[in-house]
Amino acid sequence: MIPWLEPDDPFPPLERALQQPSGLLAAGADLSPERLLAAYREGIFPWYSTGEPILWWSPDPRMVLIPSELKISRSLGKSLRNRDYDIRFDNAFSAVMQCCATRGADAAESDTGHTWITDEMRNAYQRLHDLGYAHSAETWIEGELAGGLYGVAIGRMFYGESMFTRVRDASKIALVHLVHRLQDQGCGMIDCQMHTRHLASLGAHTIPRSEFSLKLRELVDYAATPMKWNSLRNEDDVAA
Numbered sequence: 653m654i655p656w657l658e659p660d661d662p663f664p665p666l667e668r669a670l671q672q673p674s675g676l677l678a679a680g681a682d683l684s685p686e687r688l689l690a691a692y693r694e695g696i697f698p699w700y701s702t703g704e705p706i707l708w709w710s711p712d713p714r715m716v717l718i719p720s721e722l723k724i725s726r727s728l729g730k731s732l733r734n735r736d737y738d739i740r741f742d743n744a745f746s747a748v749m750q751c752c753a754t755r756g757a758d759a760a761e762s763d764t765g766h767t768w769i770t771d772e773m774r775n776a777y778q779r780l781h782d783l784g785y786a787h788s789a790e791t792w793i794e795g796e797l798a799g800g801l802y803g804v805a806i807g808r809m810f811y812g813e814s815m816f817t818r819v820r821d822a823s824k825i826a827l828v829h830l831v832h833r834l835q836d837q838g839c840g841m842i843d844c845q846m847h848t849r850h851l852a853s854l855g856a857h858t859i860p861r862s863e864f865s866l867k868l869r870e871l872v873d874y875a876a877t878p879m880k881w882n883s884l885r886n887e888d889d890v891a892a
Contacts (some may be wrong), residue, residue, distance in 0.1 A: 657681035657708075663696055666710045666861060675711030675846075675861075682706070683776035685783055692804055692811055693872050695865055697845060702770050712861035715844035715851060717812075719835040723855035724828060731821040732828060738792040739829045741881035745781045748788040748800045749774050752814035769814060777813070780804060784878030789830035791822040799823040801830065803842075807874040810834050811843040815850075827854065833881075840871045 655664055657680040669677040677696060681687055683706065691697060691708060700707040724732070753769035780786035790800040799822025801815040810830075817823040834842065843864075844856045 654678050659687075663691065663694055663708065666695065666865065669710050669712065675709040676707060677710050678708045679705045681708075683772060685776075685779050685785075688776060688780060688804075689785065689806065692806055692809075693868075695843075695861070695868050697811065697813075698773070699768055701767050709845075710861060711846050713847075713858035714861050714864040715847045715856050715858050716864065717831070717842040717844055717851065717854065717856040719831050719839055719842065721855045721857075722828065722831045723853070725853070728821055728824055728828070731825060736793060737798065737822070737825060739826065740790045740792060741830075741833070742781070742787055743790055743792075743882055744797055744800075745786065745788040745802060746774070746778060747797055748790060748802050748816070749777060749814075751797065751800070751816040751818075752802065755816040755818065777802070777804075781880075784880055787881050789826040789833075791819075791826045793819055793822070800826045805834075805839075805878075807872040808838050808840050809843065809868060809871040810839050810841075812845070824854065838874070841867055 654670065654676055655661075655678050657663070657678050659682055661681065664678055666677065669675050683698060688698070694710075695714070696708050696710045698706055699709050749769060753767075753774070777786045781788075785806065786802060786804050788800055788802040791798045798819040799815070799817035801812060801823060803810055803812040805811075815823040815827065831842070842856075844851045847858055
């Protein structure tokens with residue numbers, strides 16, 4: 653059994669998370685900015701479908717991407733060098749979330765979309781975006797949003813949430829530019845939550861939850877002023 657959280661209840665220790673389904677920790681509470689930020693600081697995230705209560709997760713093992721370990725395949729390098737795209741940050745956060753809700757990061761995902769990105773979730777992360785914590789990286793081609801992703805930044809941690817693509821490699825191009833920007837900002841780790849082949853192909857790997865938690869404590873404590881990233885200048889070049 654997992655505990656039911658009232659609005660003022662703290663999260664239980666991560667060790668109490670279920671093994672099956674892996675990482676299910678608690679249910680209930682709300683999606684207020686305070687609750688979400690507290691969750692991310694402890695390595696917990698919400699994930700639930702329409703009609704379910706809010707479910708909170710901390711899987712073991714945890715999928716992470718170290719910025720310096722990003723892998724760029726030959727075909728992706730070619731797409732990056734093509735340069736017929738424009739990279740923007742926080743230019744269309746709401747649109748990115750909407751696209752992630754209906755389209756996935758590859759063909760297999762785009763058939764069904766991400767039904768867990770409900771209206772309630774979109775509203776909650778929009779509030780985090782307004783506060784300067786949630787961000788989007790976007791690939792634009794001929795003035796159209798072609799792919800991108802969104803996530804949450806706290807200290808020197810970035811928590812990836814979801815990706816989408818309308819054009820081949822568009823989400824990967826946005827990710828590569830995001831990783832380079834995060835690396836320039838001193839980000840030490842990108843949380844990818846759970847294993848996927850898509851992320852593994854880009855250099856992400858799993859680590860024990862205990863190791864993730866220790867590294868997390870080091871990174872979230874760095875002072876960083878929340879801000880909209882569209883006020884930052886986009887980098888001109890990305891190594892491929």
